[in-house]
Amino acid sequence: MCHTVSVTGQIEHTLRGSWTSSGAAAAHLSPTSMRWLRQRIGLTDTTTPAMPSSLLEVPGSALPQDARAELEALVGAANVLVDDAARLGRAGGMSYSDLIRRRSAAEFAVPDAVLLPGEAELVQGVLEICSQHDIAVVPFGGGTSVVGGVDALRGGKRAVVALDLARLDRLVSLDPTSRIAVLQAGMRAPEAESLLAAHGFTLGHFPQSFERATIGGFAATRSAGQASSGYGRFEDMVEGVRVATPRGEWRLGVAPASAAGPDLRQLAVGSEGALGVITEVAVRVRPAPVRSRYEALVVDGWQAGSDAVRELAQSHNLADVTRLSDVDETEVQFALSGGLKSRALNGYLRARGIRKPCLLILGWDAPSRRELGRRRTATLRALRDIRTVSLGRAVGESWKAGRFSGPRQRDALLDKGVCVETLETATHWGELSELRSAVRTALVRSLRSGANRPIVMCHVSHAYETGASLYFTVLTPRAENALEQWQTAKKAAGDAIAGRGTISHHHAVGVDHQPWLEAEIGGIGNEVLAAAKRAVDPKGILNPGKLLS
């Protein structure tokens, strides 16, 4: 029995207008949205103004003169930067704590220099010089780490440099028969898509960090894009890697699959700069889609929704983008989409049997209209036993248009004094709802105080046959001590996750997740990683303090 019904013309019109306004360019929050949010979370008039970088105190560069001379001789003087602006620009990533530290002019680690080698061989040379001079090296791509992965930690070394891979931005080769492209690690995702599109291909990797993040960063952190249901996680796309290490170059990946011992590619992928600097990645590419279609449904409640996504995953009928929001996230999305009379929408949904609306975004990419139709039909057919109400294409396409705007929206919320941060995990289907509840409870308990009424919302955006990810977003009034407020909540969430799910499904370990890594990979896992590190980086210059403590 098919419960799917289409949204009426009027509601769809309203939705189209509303959702489009939250599209790509929108960093701005409408007065209506802000009014709703203030009331919902108990926000006062606190603000968190951005701090001009000129007011930040930048320590002098500690790069020793002899090392600097050698580095300049290797990569060119123009590619060894020691000015404050360059160093500040590579000081840390994009977590809430990073943003707060910058806005509050708190102390944070700044590299002693920024190096910009233009060839993979020069990266190798940089590591050799830094090894000799006892200088820590932090590989730097798009700088979008939200786990402290690019913090300029010195690790007891004489100095620390940010090894910015921005000039490694070339398409090295493309084999259209094997559908493999070799990309340099510093290439940003939009550039990669644009270069591949010229040959009719796509990588299909669209994480929220898409606009800034790099190919090397994706590999180093085991990134997962919003279309991972269709295109796979980044590690699924990696055919081979070229890695610079203090012990020499390391190349891996001569076949799509192998039984020649453990898959060491999967050790390089996720190594977070601690086991080497990825300089090139051979990636599987696919023909750029000719047709795509995004649409939105509403299902009734979290359990029905996650059962539906599980059914899609296990019957191999997932749309390329499959994203289920829980009731809280759906409420916020409806409310913040601006101007939408969510009361009208809720009435409309209630009349169709939906009491706890959970938004389900589905998006398909296909090589033809026919194939798109076939796949869409298969997806919707697999949902036929579940009550759904269609909100039509407007909402889906609007979600697509705004899918990279999260970071800008976060900046706007920060301005208004909102504590806004995300965290994520994954587990098996049998434990998914329990884990979601545990994390929600931990976060709400930690963040509720006085008039604060934190919103903890959640979505599933990556589904597998055996389980799924859970992505939480927190909105609550910022406390006086903003850093401590979030760190306490983060600790509560991490403790709730440990043993029940992975401490990170796609944000990596960095500094922030280390407290829980051993619970996940065991003491032996930690020792194996440390042993691998000693083998490739005996002096420990590579990204100290990340991944491994």
Place this chain on the structure above:
Amino acid sequence: MCHTVSVTGQIEHTLRGSWTSSGAAAAHLSPTSMRWLRQRIGLTDTTTPAMPSSLLEVPGSALPQDARAELEALVGAANVLVDDAARLGRAGGMSYSDLIRRRSAAEFAVPDAVLLPGEAELVQGVLEICSQHDIAVVPFGGGTSVVGGVDALRGGKRAVVALDLARLDRLVSLDPTSRIAVLQAGMRAPEAESLLAAHGFTLGHFPQSFERATIGGFAATRSAGQASSGYGRFEDMVEGVRVATPRGEWRLGVAPASAAGPDLRQLAVGSEGALGVITEVAVRVRPAPVRSRYEALVVDGWQAGSDAVRELAQSHNLADVTRLSDVDETEVQFALSGGLKSRALNGYLRARGIRKPCLLILGWDAPSRRELGRRRTATLRALRDIRTVSLGRAVGESWKAGRFSGPRQRDALLDKGVCVETLETATHWGELSELRSAVRTALVRSLRSGANRPIVMCHVSHAYETGASLYFTVLTPRAENALEQWQTAKKAAGDAIAGRGTISHHHAVGVDHQPWLEAEIGGIGNEVLAAAKRAVDPKGILNPGKLLS
């Protein structure tokens, strides 16, 4: 334009009769087949008789008394075997060289004892005792290694024991929601299928070693089954592992995917007993298929065939079993299927435009007749631009019925004095045909001598978006010095593969592939593996001489 035509009734009838006779039970080669083969490869009347094991000389057990007492106290005296038969039964695997050594009563390594612990905790205890007493431990599952992976090498230790996991044969748990089963490592594949079938599930892992091989062995060697196009390689099925190591137990796998650093599961999978003894594996399972259908097509020539398989892989229309034989393998299959007038078949095919027949076996498993029809139609539609002639279901179903009979057929050929062995590799599509030619040429050159006319045949049985496997079978008259004959040929093939493809797509490294491992994973790769081994096995008792030299 669709070139597919169906085989006429008469030919199909002939094929059905012929192919069925080469089914599961057939170890026997018909006089007609043998006559054809003798002529084709230049075989004389040499035979290679099997040697009764009572004639083999078995060295006495060197297991120290104190160690034996401790092991008996731990696992029970009945589970510490030191008799000749038990030890001989775990002396080496199933490679051609293993079989020849046994038939010629050549010297080979025999373990000093066989241990049969019945619980994962006891495996852990065994490793601790063996560590204290400086005793090497060779984990033993089905004993089907064809690369020396279970050779009872001592590695300079006082003694060597075979740690037979046969008693670890339980289904530990089954989560039907998450579709994950936890299986003990010593469970044989048919037993696993049977236990899962009782709950409506299948693993879908059907390598040629299926009848004897174990779950732990599949994981330790990165096995790939004949239906890998549908169900994935074994490592794709592994959700988690429990591993005993001399440093303690190691458990991995809390989520379907993770960004918590490198994927250490992929280090345990493929570790070949050198980094630990896998005691339990959590595997993804799927609903047992309700319908299945196997059929055979013929395509015209290797290039057209491999282009067809590539098209299927890249358009995601592979049948669950997709297996393309080259002209030589097709000729042998037609000829050895017994009684078939291949001249008639070739005439039939020529009349339909097929000059270089290459057999393409396609098999689909599906949850319903409708889904089977849909998938089959999609596969065949993707082949519509390629000239194919259908040989119908008889040939396909007969292939399925006989798909585990290779080892028995090999024994029969060995009896008749045939040198018969296989080797395999994988590479990217762009290099596939060149690699096939290079390996063929190397093998033929090495094996051709006097009146010998070696057959080197090849098939693709595992296809990916970016490349495929190549599986070679050699048939040639056995030389006087059989071991040297094959070792020389194997070296020539390995040298041809190194740098062009992986040294093993699904047979693992063991002893035999070590000479080429460094070319594949680099000196740094070797050092990383060695470092990981030191971390988990500081005394080096685990499977000495395998994977790492």
